[in-house]
Amino acid sequence: MNKEIAAVYADGWGRIVATMIRFTGDWSLAEECTQEAFATALRVWPETGTPDQPLAWLTTVARRTAVDRLRRATVERAKLQEVAMEPAPWTADSEIPDDRLELMFTCCHPALNVEAQVALTLRGVAGMSTAEIARAFLVPEKTMGQRIFRAKQRIKQAGIPFRVPPGHLLPERLTAVLHVLYLLFNEGYSGSGELCREAIRIGRTLVGLMPDEPEAQGLLALMLVQDARRTARTGADGTLLSLDEQDRARWDRALIEEGAALCERALRRGKAGPFQLQAAIAVCHATAASVEETDWPQIAGLYEHLRRVTPGPVVDLNRAVAVAMASGPEAGLALVDAIDGLDGYHLLHATRADLLRRAGRNDEAAGSWRRALDLAPTEAERRLLTDRLAAAPAGSAVSGGPAASPRTAPPGAPPSAPRPGG
């Protein structure tokens, strides 16, 4: 794609789609017309040059296409009249309403299942093609096409509104939007990173549109800091590296600084939510020179705070690791043994084994290792555990955290479960 058009596309797609949905009330039509407008731009702009008001230009073309299509479809006469009565097309970019928030909240409406929310957000807000989304989720394009089609149909038939929810519903609905973005991010974290970039891009838009929501800032900060470490997480042979194995020189300082500043700004509002706290923990890890020089007491304190806002055994496990690093293995073990409901989680036993070994209780440690290996869900996870055991010098920490990747949270764990690891 032409570079200038690509730049307009990145920011303009969601905006024009949102405007066209508002305008026609028809999601598929809105997307088709927006696509058509960009296709026209690809043809025309190289000859005429990029217009001064590219969004207005594109929106006008999209609108004209919509009117043409509706005119041809006689069944939509009534709709056509409505559309034709709308005010004249926009002449300046600044006149185009920004309905992207409406678009995000509708895409992430709780009456849609999570898969539909994710697909709609990528298609509508980010402008990824159905084929691209299908590739990212490793499903056939046809399946993804049907998923998106059904979701749009459901929006229409169930009467899901196109709007930002009113104040009393906002906290709950914003949480849903943030979770979808974080889900996208995590999906990309172990893959090519394309979805990470999209999630961050949408996150930036969201923060721009809702500057007073510290949790939105917290999520963006978390994603930036995690993304800064993404490429350093895997070794040359593709294996996952834990925090202490990673080459910290490969971490992206600019992203970490941006994330740290954003996190601090959000926390200053005094409404620390789960994403802000996870971001703060990630910042502690990302700004430390090594695992040993990490501010573990601070991290333990942040986990203590986190378990108050989102209680759960995975948070408790991560807290136990931080406490062990700050105050010694026995203190961590006491916390691990008090955790309820994670007995089937391999990383609980791996953590326990590690702490027992550091405490010099080698016989007990061996039992916990066996249990961890028995429970490890994949061969790769088993290999990771064995490698760590083999590499660990007696008396040192095996890893900087029990969760080596965002994907290792146990089934049913909330997307906001902490991930301090690589």
Add this chain to the structure above:
Amino acid sequence: MKYLMLVCVDPDFTPGADDGKPDVDDWVGEMDGKGIRLMGDRTRPASAATTVRVRNREVLVTDGPFVETKDLIAGFDVLECEDLDQAIEVATQHPMAWAGAIELRPVWPWGDE
């Protein structure tokens, strides 16, 4: 938009202590007053149901419900709402959302796609 609101019993639900569940008469009064509830009532249990089928021009009448499941539907209301969000809010305020479940079915008017 019109929604058929099916008021359902949840056989697995065990009521706890006083959970602040709203009163059904208050709900009916409020929603009638706002013009949201167009009509509605309880329905008698499945044991009072009659199922009618016509096969090969022959009328077959059987006692009992068409779907032989547990007795799930306890009543219905027809709502006129702005959109699904409003219908969800209305359903949330019905006591059976607290003790059973409410299913919202959009009405599909003739002529609509």
